[in-house]
Amino acid sequence: MIDVQRLAVLREVARHGSFNQAALTLHCTPSAVSQQIAALERSLGTPAVERSTRGVTLTQAGRLLVEAADAIAAELTDAQQRIERLTAVQTTLTVATFASAGRRLLPAALAGFVADHPEVELTILEAEPEESLPALREGRADLALAYHFDGLPPARPGDRSGLDWTPLGTDPMQVVLPRSHPSVADYLNRPEPPQLAELADQRWILGCHKSAAQLARHAGTLGVELRIACTATDYDFAQSLVRAGIGIALIPAIGLTRHPELVAFPLAEPAPRRHLGLALARRRRGTAARLAEDLAARLVGPGDR
Numbered sequence: 001m002i003d004v005q006r007l008a009v010l011r012e013v014a015r016h017g018s019f020n021q022a023a024l025t026l027h028c029t030p031s032a033v034s035q036q037i038a039a040l041e042r043s044l045g046t047p048a049v050e051r052s053t054r055g056v057t058l059t060q061a062g063r064l065l066v067e068a069a070d071a072i073a074a075e076l077t078d079a080q081q082r083i084e085r086l087t088a089v090q091t092t093l094t095v096a097t098f099a100s101a102g103r104r105l106l107p108a109a110l111a112g113f114v115a116d117h118p119e120v121e122l123t124i125l126e127a128e129p130e131e132s133l134p135a136l137r138e139g140r141a142d143l144a145l146a147y148h149f150d151g152l153p154p155a156r157p158g159d160r161s162g163l164d165w166t167p168l169g170t171d172p173m174q175v176v177l178p179r180s181h182p183s184v185a186d187y188l189n190r191p192e193p194p195q196l197a198e199l200a201d202q203r204w205i206l207g208c209h210k211s212a213a214q215l216a217r218h219a220g221t222l223g224v225e226l227r228i229a230c231t232a233t234d235y236d237f238a239q240s241l242v243r244a245g246i247g248i249a250l251i252p253a254i255g256l257t258r259h260p261e262l263v264a265f266p267l268a269e270p271a272p273r274r275h276l277g278l279a280l281a282r283r284r285r286g287t288a289a290r291l292a293e294d295l296a297a298r299l300v301g302p303g304d305r
Helices: 004-016 017-027 031-042 061-088 100-105 105-118 127-135 184-189 207-223 237-244 287-299
Strands: 047-050 055-058 090-099 120-126 144-146 165-180 203-206 227-231 247-251 260-267 273-281
Touching: 004 017, 004 031, 004 061, 004 144, 031 047, 031 061, 047 260, 055 061, 090 100, 090 127, 090 287, 100 105, 100 120, 105 120, 105 287, 127 144, 127 165, 127 273, 144 287, 165 184, 165 207, 165 237, 184 260, 203 237, 207 227, 207 247, 227 237, 237 247, 237 260, 273 287
Parallel strands: 090 120, 090 144, 203 227, 203 247
Antiparallel strands: 047 055, 144 273, 165 247, 165 260, 165 273
């Protein structure tokens, strides 16, 4: 029989990739974490993790166990919340969103939703997809407004994510320059947007680490190396540095501040972009699930955004 407590320890090790970090989360020593994993492996008869100087990675058996641990944690959280709702007077709904969508997309949908459902106690969590989607799977959120870059979306029909994904369209990345930049008139008057290679000699200010990684991949496919002046964690901050003349930026369309001192324009295709979507947990039922679906319907619109 697999020990559920040891599964929980393995889950934290997988989340952090380290015995030390898992121990901090679990409020115990790294030695205790190591002993729990070793005991789990003895009961399995096969390794669950591979240890190296670079950290800890899961074996195939370990990945299967973590999937089971995620499912168990989600079921327990859901059961607890159902029990709490048995005596709750007020219906609650928790929505997770990344910051730029929280500013540009969510408020209009929430205005009508709150007017139609005054009985709902609404909670908004600001979280990036790597935080909001696990929160949704674990029952800590009812709806997640998220995004992904290249490749497949984070949830697909019939997969094991436990989530349903509704695309909201694309969010193209825009080049942002100060209006005083000597090349602004040239870029704006062209019949076609400029290629990234034409901007390679500029100093770049990037608004988040994930968009920085995406831009690096895009530049790599074109054989271009960019000069990075700053990698920030906030698009408003990045654009304030552009206004100060520190460099130029690559900002998602919904993250643009529309400041009179700034000019934004797209790059020539194929250009980097974010793909926006709504995630709902497949296993959710009852009032909260219906309310989440209602709010999701208010957010879904035709075409790209």
